[in-house]
Amino acid sequence: MSTSLRNNGAAFLALSAAALLVAGLGLALFWAPEDADQGISQKIFYVHVPVALTSYAAFFWAAWKALRLLWKGGERYDLESYTAVHMGVIFGVLTLVTGSIWAKVSWGHWWVWSERQLTLFLILFLFYSAYFMLRYSTDPGPRRSRTSAVYALFGVALIPVSFMAIRLAEGLIHPVVFKRSGPDMDGTMFVTFCVCLAAMLALAGGLYLLELSGKRADASLRELRERLA
């Protein structure tokens, strides 16, 4: 992707994210009905679930780029995979924080260790956080790129486990919203959720392209400095 196209893409995604976030917030607060059981606090769902799904999407994207690196080679995939992991971890932090706030108001606790869904997401998050330690413990070069790519690919295997844990676990208190029969919510809630999910994906996409531009500029500057030295 050329630099101008990427910058235009980042600007388009940033504007889309801003418009969709405002729309999503408006729909969540003023249009979507209050949950009969949880009341207004259920509206945290419109932030928490899209943020979590965006985090999964970023990790999938990192794995895809890692696979392309191992398959075809090319240093650009290393930087793209690294940036996607970076985004996934940021959205992972947001998932854990918004989830804890929702847990406190709904269950009376900030964290429940017996919930496999929560614990598995935490494991996934810590696994990808360790990616940075692995990456910066080796010198830059093809070896580091390949090791990081293999690690990013391994991590993606944890995502279906984390996602399915909620369906496999017994006696849990974490709600199941998406079932085989479809989403367990009314039409207005589902539309609001879709707008919020699109907003988070656009936000993550915009930040990903912005971060990638920054990292590429950094790498080019480093190369120039070395040549001039």
Next chain:
Amino acid sequence: MSTGEKYLWAAYLVLFAAVLLYVVLIALKVGRLERELAELARATRDRSEGARG
């Protein structure tokens, strides 16, 4: 404001604060890149003037 509303706003504010923090960090990074680029441009200029002189 009910307890539920307080927690709801807290969750939304966390997202807003994270985006704001990210924008600040990106702005700092752009500033650093700009300074380094100016430094490199100066070094290149000095080098080419030295070669000419």
